Amino acid sequence: MLELRINGFGGQGSVTLAHLLAQAALENGEQGQALPFFGVERRGAPVRAAVRMSPTTIHAHSQCELPDYVVVMSEKLIGAAVSEGITAIGTVIINAPEAVAVDKHPTWHVDADAMAREAGLFSADGPNINIPLFGAVCRVLNIPQNIMEQTILNKWPGNNGERNLGAAGKAYNTVTQISL
Amino acid sequence: MxxxxxxxxxxxxxxxxxxxxxxxxxxxxxxxxxxxxxxxxxxxxxxxxxxxxxxxxxxxxxxxxxxxxxxxxxxxxxxxxxxxxxxxxxxxxxxxxxxxxxxxxxxxxxxxxxxxxxxxxxxxxxxxxxxxxxxxxxxxxxxxxxxxxxxxxxxxxxxxxxxxxxxxxxxxxxxxxxxxxxxxxxxxxxxxxxxxxxxxxxxxxxxxxxxxxxxxxxxxxxxxxxxxxxxxxxxxxxxxxxxxxTGMWDGDTIDTYRLEDAEVVAFAVNSMAAELKLSIDILREQGIKAGLLRPRLYLPFPAEDIISALPQNAQVMVLDRNYNYGHPGGILASELKSVLFGRRNDITVKNRVMGIGGIDLTRRFMAAEIRAMMDE
Structure with missing residues (x-):
């Protein structure tokens, strides 16, 4: 069972990102689970969501305390996200303007903010960074690009889906592993 | 079809x-x-x-x-x-x-x-x-x-x-x-x-x-x-x-997991009981013969099915996500003891309250709790 935690700020679209990843697992022939932590929601407050993927039935219903992957939606959260828990060899995927490496952990970098802006993906809370992040995380998890794209088109048929595809595809093909 | x-x-x-x-x-x-x-x-x-x-x-x-x-x-x-x-x-x-x-x-x-x-x-x-x-x-x-x-x-x-x-x-x-x-x-x-x-x-x-x-x-x-x-x-x-x-099965009055030869039995309901299947696997890897009995029915409390499902001399660890006010523990433990009394005197019942107000119950935490309860 693969476990992943998303750490972000309220309004960044972490719930949708978790849902897309769980849906992509199903499209990819596996079981998927998205379990966002719902608190007393406030925009801008730290939020988190658990995602699990497994070839067999998922019995876990807790938050991911020691995930194999941590997705950090803002570079301001790197320290907090890693200290919240990750396996010793767990991978970190970071949205930041510049590449940042996390000590002792394989780290991937994507500038999701710039890619969302470039594609004109905005909501009331700002650029929809969750769309390029979805592409980037699929690449890191070795989910085929066509599965990633199908997941987006199933959720947003029509023009919105097409616009999302561009940003997610760019992130899929440019997310880079930082050499330690 | x-x-x-x-x-x-x-x-x-x-x-x-x-x-x-x-x-x-x-x-x-x-x-x-x-x-x-x-x-x-x-x-x-x-x-x-x-x-x-x-x-x-x-x-x-x-x-x-x-x-x-x-x-x-x-x-x-x-x-x-x-x-x-x-x-x-x-x-x-x-x-x-x-x-x-x-x-x-x-x-x-x-x-x-x-x-x-x-x-x-x-x-x-x-x-x-x-x-x-x-x-x-x-x-x-x-x-x-x-x-x-x-x-x-x-x-x-x-x-x-x-x-x-x-x-x-x-x-x-x-x-x-x-x-x-x-x-x-x-x-x-x-x-x-x-x-x-x-x-x-x-x-x-x-x-x-x-x-x-x-x-x-x-x-x-x-x-x-x-x-x-x-x-x-x-x-x-x-x-x-x-x-x-439909081909689908969740248990009837009870649901069990690795129970047949279990010496230590976790007893709980709802989502924590699903997570407990993973705790049972952790305990088994540690050499402890652990199993799960989950009552799917709380009322009527499935007395006969519980009595016949519990292995001989098992220690039952009741994990209650509730309080039985006036008693030191939870409601499920109380129900279970009343069912076993005079029927299964070989069974030991131990009880902990946990997860109140949504405190996260992870597989590792519950496996550790069960281990600690074994020494009580």
Whole structure:
């Protein structure tokens, strides 16, 4: 069972990102689970969501305390996200303007903010960074690009889906592993 | 034959889809977190014509259950849903449903009780309704929520006893997972239309639940008590026939995991019992012969099935997500001890309260708790 935690700020679209990843697992022939932590929601407050993927039935219903992957939606959260828990060899995927490496952990970098802006993906809370992040995380998890794209088109048929595809595809093909 | 369809759904959506496939006639509803998304889904499905039902928005949970009682007495198949303080507010009318022998089915999305306020799951709300004369299921997965609601309608209408289907707020209700939807014709075969023995009918006026003298009243109460116990074979039959038709199985009165040769048995309900399967695997890797017994039915408490399922000389670790005030521990432990007393003197029962107000219960934490309990 693969476990992943998303750490972000309220309004960044972490719930949708978790849902897309769980849906992509199903499209990819596996079981998927998205379990966002719902608190007393406030925009801008730290939020988190658990995602699990497994070839067999998922019995876990807790938050991911020691995930194999941590997705950090803002570079301001790197320290907090890693200290919240990750396996010793767990991978970190970071949205930041510049590449940042996390000590002792394989780290991937994507500038999701710039890619969302470039594609004109905005909501009331700002650029929809969750769309390029979805592409980037699929690449890191070795989910085929066509599965990633199908997941987006199933959720947003029509023009919105097409616009999302561009940003997610760019992130899929440019997310880079930082050499330690 | 049409194939089953697999979609992604939250536990709340799974509940709403089960109610839709049960072809429910009337849904009185009032929102309360974390149940609200069920009522939102019901209202939307009625509004857009997916469901041929009457949705009755009411001003509170007491009225929601009163409307459910009235619609059921008029012969309708009725569903409503609530959580925590909403369930407590219904308490008086729950007795009207069971005493009136009305087969209402209700989902309670488990949530800790005010005061102080909490939004997250524990099991104080449903267990506090133990003595209302409702049959109570507790579910540990999204799929089980869907399956159980259909089984609940069948059992309710066979017994004329209302049924409550419980599952954890957020951990299930807001958890997105794959859900298998059997073809509608299979569901219709499992759950035929509701044909009540009698109904309130303006064309043929009658009354019910009138004033009774002591002997009659006592007789009604005895019948309810007897019929609740007699529902156990029907619960088993519903689970078995649902499996024969859909291929899906969540247990009947109980669900077990690696129990046959277990020396240490975890005993718990709802989502923590699903997570406990992983704790059992951890303990087995550590060389401890651990297993799980999950009562799927809380009421009637499946005494005989528990007694016959527990291995010889087992230590049973009851993990209660509730308090049994006035006693040092939880309600499930108390129920279990009363069942075992004089019947299984080889069994040791140990108990811890945990996960109150939604404290996260991880596989590692519960495995460590069980290990610590072994040394007590």
């Amino acid at each position: 049409k194939a089953a369809q697999v979609i992604m759904a939250t536990g709340a959506n799974a509940a709403a889809l089960a109610v839709k496939s049960a072809r429910v006639d009337v849904v009185p509803g009032y929102p309360i977190t974390p149940q609200t998304s069920i009522m939102e889904a019901m209202a939307a499905m009625v509004e857009n014509g997916e469901m041929n039902a009457r949705f009755i928005p009411v001003e509170g949970e007491h009225s929601a259950m009163a409307a459910a009682v009235a619609a059921s007495a008029a012969g309708a198949r009725v569903f409503t849903a609530t959580s925590a303080n909403g369930l407590l507010y219904m308490h008086e009318v729950l007795h009207m449903a069971s005493g009136g022998r009305l087969p209402v089915v209700m989902v309670n999305v488990n949530r800790g009780i005010f005061a102080p306020w909490t939004l997250w799951a524990d099991h104080q709300d449903s267990f506090a309704q133990r003595d209302t004369g409702w049959i109570q299921y507790h579910c540990s997965s999204n799929q089980e929520v869907f399956n159980t609601i259909l089984q609940a309608f069948r059992v309710a209408e066979q017994t004329n006893i209302p049924v409550m289907v419980n599952f954890d707020g957020f951990a299930i209700s807001h958890c997105l997972m794959p859900l298998t939807l059997p073809p509608q014709e299979d569901i219709d075969r499992f759950l035929p239309p509701h044909e009540p023995e009698w109904r309130l009918d303006p064309a043929n006026p009658s009354s019910f639940s009138n004033v009774t003298m002591a002997a009659e009243y006592a007789q009604f109460r005895q019948m309810l008590s007897d019929d609740i116990i007699a529902s156990i074979p029907l619960v088993k039959q519903a689970a078995q026939e649902y499996k024969d038709i």
